[in-house]
Amino acid sequence: xxxxxxxxxxxxxxxxxxxxxxxxxxxxxxxxxxxxxxxxxxxxxxxxxxxxxxxxxxxxxxxxxxxxxxxxxxxxxxxxxxxxxxxxxxxxxxxxxxxxxxxxxxxxxxxxxxxxxxxxxxxxxxxxxxxxxxxxxxxxxxxxxxxxxxxxxxxxxxxxxxxxxxxxxxxxxxxxxxxxxxxxxxxxxxxxxxxxxxxxxxxxxxxxxxxxxxxxxxxxxxxxxxxxxxxxxxxxxxxxxxxxxxxxxxxxxxxxxxxxxxxxxxxxxxxxxxxxxxxxxxxxxxxxxxxxxxxxxxxxxxxxxxxx
Amino acid sequence: xxxxxxxxxxxxxxxxxxxxxxxxxxxxxxxxxxxxxxxxxxxxxxxxxxxxxxxxxxxxxxxxxxxxxxxxxxxxxxxxxxxxxxxxxxxxxxxxxxxxxxxxxxxxxxxxxxxxxxxxxxxxxxxxxxxxxxxxxxxxxxxxxxxxxxxxxxxxxxxxxxxxxxxxxxxxxxxxxxxxxxxxxxxxxxxxxxxxxxxxxxxxxxxxxxxxxxxxxxxxxxxxxxxxxxxxxxxxxxxxxxxxxxxxxxxxx
Numbered sequence: 001x002x003x004x005x006x007x008x009x010x011x012x013x014x015x016x017x018x019x020x021x022x023x024x025x026x027x028x029x030x031x032x033x034x035x036x037x038x039x040x041x042x043x044x045x046x047x048x049x050x051x052x053x054x055x056x057x058x059x060x061x062x063x064x065x066x067x068x069x070x071x072x073x074x075x076x077x078x079x080x081x082x083x084x085x086x087x088x089x090x091x092x093x094x095x096x097x098x099x100x101x102x103x104x105x106x107x108x109x110x111x112x113x114x115x116x117x118x119x120x121x122x123x124x125x126x127x128x129x130x131x132x133x134x135x136x137x138x139x140x141x142x143x144x145x146x147x148x149x150x151x152x153x154x155x156x157x158x159x160x161x162x163x164x165x166x167x168x169x170x171x172x173x174x175x176x177x178x179x180x181x182x183x184x185x186x187x188x189x190x191x192x193x194x195x196x197x198x199x200x201x202x203x204x205x206x207x208x209x210x211x212x213x214x215x216x217x218x219x220x221x222x223x224x225x226x227x228x229x230x231x232x233x234x235x236x237x238x239x240x241x242x243x244x245x246x247x248x249x250x251x252x253x254x255x256x257x258x259x260x261x262x263x264x265x266x267x268x269x270x271x272x273x274x275x276x277x278x279x280x281x282x283x284x285x286x287x288x289x290x291x292x293x294x295x296x297x298x299x300x301x302x303x304x305x306x307x308x
Numbered sequence: 309x310x311x312x313x314x315x316x317x318x319x320x321x322x323x324x325x326x327x328x329x330x331x332x333x334x335x336x337x338x339x340x341x342x343x344x345x346x347x348x349x350x351x352x353x354x355x356x357x358x359x360x361x362x363x364x365x366x367x368x369x370x371x372x373x374x375x376x377x378x379x380x381x382x383x384x385x386x387x388x389x390x391x392x393x394x395x396x397x398x399x400x401x402x403x404x405x406x407x408x409x410x411x412x413x414x415x416x417x418x419x420x421x422x423x424x425x426x427x428x429x430x431x432x433x434x435x436x437x438x439x440x441x442x443x444x445x446x447x448x449x450x451x452x453x454x455x456x457x458x459x460x461x462x463x464x465x466x467x468x469x470x471x472x473x474x475x476x477x478x479x480x481x482x483x484x485x486x487x488x489x490x491x492x493x494x495x496x497x498x499x500x501x502x503x504x505x506x507x508x509x510x511x512x513x514x515x516x517x518x519x520x521x522x523x524x525x526x527x528x529x530x531x532x533x534x535x536x537x538x539x540x541x542x543x544x545x546x547x548x549x550x551x552x553x554x555x556x557x558x559x560x561x
Contacts, residue, residue: 100441174450290541
């Protein structure tokens with residue numbers, strides 16, 4: 001079996017954590033060829049070549065592949081698809097944009113957010129916001145998958161796979177990039193952080209969200225938020241953890257002022273240790289927390305920040 | 309410009325999902341069903357485009373069981389002009405896969421010739437997040453997924469997308485597919501007079517055969533199981549106790 005893996009490349013750099021976790025999943029299926037695509041992708045290709053389990057790297061550099069626009073990226077993958085049994089990517093927003101398009105062009109079903117690999121045709125994935133796990137067996141000739149990275153360990157490095165370049169196919173430019181609004185941050189990335197501190201509606205304002213951020217910074221943690229906090233404007237969209245946001249599984253997850261709607265739990269209940277701080281003792285978050293503290297967050301969080 | 313909005317009938321957002329004991333699926337008998345929340349956002353966006361004078365007609369489409377008629381009536385009561393039901397199954401537990409849905413939608417798009425299709429980004433039942441992208445692929449159209457802002461400007465749509473790093477704005481050539489994310493808008497409630505009026509709006513009933521599409525699944529569901537449960541934890545009485553537990557017992561500080 002052979003696997004083509006779409007590596008996660010941001011502005012020419014390899015997103016090592018997401019890619020390395022997808023490599024672990026892909027290596028269970030067969031020999032892995034990693035594809036690094038972008039306006040600049042050579043450096044990402046060099047980095048991908050070092051991942052254990054990658055046996056070959058393809059680098060595609062073309063202006064049309066800049067910003068991972070779905071149309072050009074999908075066309076590239078389809079042009080390379082012959083000879084691969086599986087086409088795989090980490091379930092990032094970029095891959096979720098591209099991979100269903102690839103699957104439809106190949107006339108196969110996409111299998112999104114794979115959390116377990118049973119065999120080459122059979123996969124587990126969460127449905128209903130993680131309230132059920134479905135095992136599906138694909139009858140398609142090729143399998144197109146996105147991998148839920150929080151359930152796989154990252155592949156190590158020490159490899160030295162050969163790197164080849166490939167050309168992007170010509171196609172009509174249907175979409176063009178206008179701008180990115182990305183907040184610069186020194187904090188660890190939410191989906192790969194060892195510790196995540198998240199705030200919910202109970203935090204009450206964007207200003208008071210600084211309490212959450214101060215605790216996170218003391219712990220060297222990433223900052224997360226519930227949908228309610230994002231909808232209310234207390235936190236930016238890329239901090240959202242949950243069914244439709246990011247899925248995290250850190251060593252320690254601290255949920256503050258978060259009631260624990262099933263849609264939020266879907267994004268964090270695989271965390272190793274969960275702490276909940278909420279003034280409502282009946283909040284459902286306490287049912288999944290290893291340690292619960294019923295307290296006013298405006299007193300407890302500064303105290304916790306001081307004492308950790 | 310005509311706008312097409314596909315809508316899906318799914319288990320209501322607030323209903324606790326129960327896995328059937330025999331592992332054959334999730335229990336949907338006698339459970340409250342509603343329009344997929346992301347599709348409500350898509351319908352609302354289409355209505356707002358009509359209110360701005362950009363859209364001229366809104367066609368809602370649902371592919372599923374006959375009971376999806378109720379979902380279409382909801383879309384009509386919100387403000388869609390007419391509806392198409394494609395009855396693809398008689399079994400309420402059957403989920404028509406995104407690829408088959410996209411193929412039917414492609415055929416409808418070729419008949420209706422909309423300038424824009426607005427889908428929800430994912431359905432909250434199968435969480436697949438695929439139909440819009442697949443439809444765009446089959447039509448050879450551009451796609452603007454996970455939209456939090458949509459502006460139609462002449463021959464293009466300028467769409468801001470919610471992505472892992474923050475927000476990305478792209479410009480796509482029309483006709484195009486947009487998929488709606490949570491913060492695109494807040495859908496309106498249908499008023500009682502509009503619910504009454506919706507009953508008189510046209511609703512066509514079709515079948516997959518009318519469009520020459522085979523809806524047999526590509527994925528065989530082997531089993532459906534409960535997720536691993538977390539063990540109940542302990543309540544602590546103070547921040548000091550919490551810090552002690554995290555250091556000594558959990559070893560995470």
